[in-house]
Amino acid sequence: MINIKGSVVVKKHSAFGILFALLVTGCGQDSSIVDDGVPVDTAPTSEMAIVTFCAACHPMPNPTSFAKDRWHHEVRQGIDLYRKSQRTDLVIPDFAATLAWFERFAPEQLTFQPLPETPPGDSQQASPFQRVAVPLMGTGDVKPGLSAVSHAAVLTTDPVGFAVADMRTGQLWRAASATEGLQLESIGHVANPAHIEPVDLDGDGQQEFLVADLGGFFPMRDKRGSLWWFQPQGDGNWQRVALRMGMMRVADVRPADFDADGDLDLVVAEFGMHFQGGIHLLTNVGVKDGVPQFEQRVLDDRAGGIHVPVIDLNRDGHLDFVALISQHHEAIVAFINQGDATFRTETIYQAGDPSYGSSGIELVDLDSDGDTDVLLSNGDTFDDAIPKPIHTIQWLENQGTYPYLHHHIGQLPGAYRAVAGDVDLDGDLDVAAVALLVDASLPDHPSGTFDGVVYFEQQDGGDFVRHRLQPDLCDSATCSLIDWDGDGDLDLVTFPFGASLQPSDSITLFRNDR
Numbered sequence: 001m002i003n004i005k006g007s008v009v010v011k012k013h014s015a016f017g018i019l020f021a022l023l024v025t026g027c028g029q030d031s032s033i034v035d036d037g038v039p040v041d042t043a044p045t046s047e048m049a050i051v052t053f054c055a056a057c058h059p060m061p062n063p064t065s066f067a068k069d070r071w072h073h074e075v076r077q078g079i080d081l082y083r084k085s086q087r088t089d090l091v092i093p094d095f096a097a098t099l100a101w102f103e104r105f106a107p108e109q110l111t112f113q114p115l116p117e118t119p120p121g122d123s124q125q126a127s128p129f130q131r132v133a134v135p136l137m138g139t140g141d142v143k144p145g146l147s148a149v150s151h152a153a154v155l156t157t158d159p160v161g162f163a164v165a166d167m168r169t170g171q172l173w174r175a176a177s178a179t180e181g182l183q184l185e186s187i188g189h190v191a192n193p194a195h196i197e198p199v200d201l202d203g204d205g206q207q208e209f210l211v212a213d214l215g216g217f218f219p220m221r222d223k224r225g226s227l228w229w230f231q232p233q234g235d236g237n238w239q240r241v242a243l244r245m246g247m248m249r250v251a252d253v254r255p256a257d258f259d260a261d262g263d264l265d266l267v268v269a270e271f272g273m274h275f276q277g278g279i280h281l282l283t284n285v286g287v288k289d290g291v292p293q294f295e296q297r298v299l300d301d302r303a304g305g306i307h308v309p310v311i312d313l314n315r316d317g318h319l320d321f322v323a324l325i326s327q328h329h330e331a332i333v334a335f336i337n338q339g340d341a342t343f344r345t346e347t348i349y350q351a352g353d354p355s356y357g358s359s360g361i362e363l364v365d366l367d368s369d370g371d372t373d374v375l376l377s378n379g380d381t382f383d384d385a386i387p388k389p390i391h392t393i394q395w396l397e398n399q400g401t402y403p404y405l406h407h408h409i410g411q412l413p414g415a416y417r418a419v420a421g422d423v424d425l426d427g428d429l430d431v432a433a434v435a436l437l438v439d440a441s442l443p444d445h446p447s448g449t450f451d452g453v454v455y456f457e458q459q460d461g462g463d464f465v466r467h468r469l470q471p472d473l474c475d476s477a478t479c480s481l482i483d484w485d486g487d488g489d490l491d492l493v494t495f496p497f498g499a500s501l502q503p504s505d506s507i508t509l510f511r512n513d514r
Helices: 047-054 068-085 095-105
Strands: 129-137 146-151 161-166 171-178 181-189 193-199 208-213 225-232 238-247 250-256 265-273 276-288 291-300 305-307 320-325 331-337 343-350 358-364 373-378 392-397 405-411 415-421 430-435 451-458 464-471 476-482 491-496 506-512
Touching: 047 095, 068 095, 129 464, 129 491, 161 181, 161 193, 181 238, 208 265, 225 250, 225 265, 238 265, 238 291, 265 291, 265 305, 276 305, 291 331, 305 358, 320 358, 343 373, 373 415, 392 415, 392 430, 405 451, 405 464, 430 476, 451 476, 451 491, 451 506
Parallel strands: 129 181, 193 250, 250 305, 358 415, 415 476
Antiparallel strands: 129 506, 146 161, 161 171, 171 181, 193 208, 208 225, 208 250, 225 238, 250 265, 265 276, 276 291, 305 320, 320 331, 331 343, 358 373, 373 392, 392 405, 415 430, 430 451, 451 464, 476 491, 491 506
């Protein structure tokens, strides 16, 4: 996954292997297999046995999430994962019966909502954006595949300031607008950065960066993930310091003083793979040789952590955080700080299918009622390269109880990042979103055209009108709403990931001309 203050993490079965590993689990057993010495002809075939097995570890897979011809692969994959988990408490149902059960309810092919026509230019519903290519300067011969972007305007007098990370080359840059384009200045490099976060970790008043490093472009079981701290040296160079190494694909890191002792602790999403990973708290316990030291504690042992944004969710004066946990868990969990860096958990949202493809969250008061809601995108296709009708942009409304109230904003196959801002200056928040689809055969997909960039304009009553900004090209993992040209309104910037294996040497500015 990727995002402004976001991350790209390729998943387990991805052709690129890093964005966010969401492994769909089905169930079943081949008729030629014998488990634990039990002949397969004794395997149960009932619907109850199938549902009991398939829903034991995650929500029951929805047969309509895949076309009929895909289910043989999904059922086989499910049983293989169960064996690899080394669990022995479940009874594996008959493969043929399980496959037949899913195929009975599955469609012949997935169908998508018809895309609306783009409104005419003189319509009140017309998009206010004008598309402009902005060259990237300072990268040399490198054409970036940008995986993560964070605002860092404090680094420059220019109101347009970013810190950007390139998943492909591992390069990290500071970025500021220039007359000819976007000027990039090197910070350094790591293996495969999924997130870059501005921070002043040592309290010296200087802007530094934390970097979550997956450790490898492709999915792996090796512990190559790392957590890095970059310090400015005053001569234009940066020092790279390892805070943690030997982790499983680190996807996100956020600093906060969770224990209220005056220093910064870290919450880390270890995306991992299959059965390894989790959400970790790194408590700051002091400084040694100029480097903060941390004690590590596992808060949640589920793999698949993507984002862990920090906020005082219940407004009690203690910093909490919200975790998006993907893979087959597909959950959004609030970690409520009890005041001493211990947390109780509440489920904000639980998706109803393990193939949901969660890709990112943004914490924002979308209905302007004074509390914090969640803007959710789900559209990760790095497991199976299959765009799905369930890929959407969603608003989870905070009504003071858990789970939050779910609202559908719009369908977006490959949805990877959504951000909110008052684009039309009418006092409410609108939503911009990008899609990332990596399958080269998508132009020939039976559904036809997919949108790569969309803008949802909020109307009175909380409804949203869709504007199609970029059909066909679905090649961004992150985006940002920022006043690029300083004229008082929000412009949309999208960043290329290069999923088509043709990374771009420019970003795209959708300039708000309203």
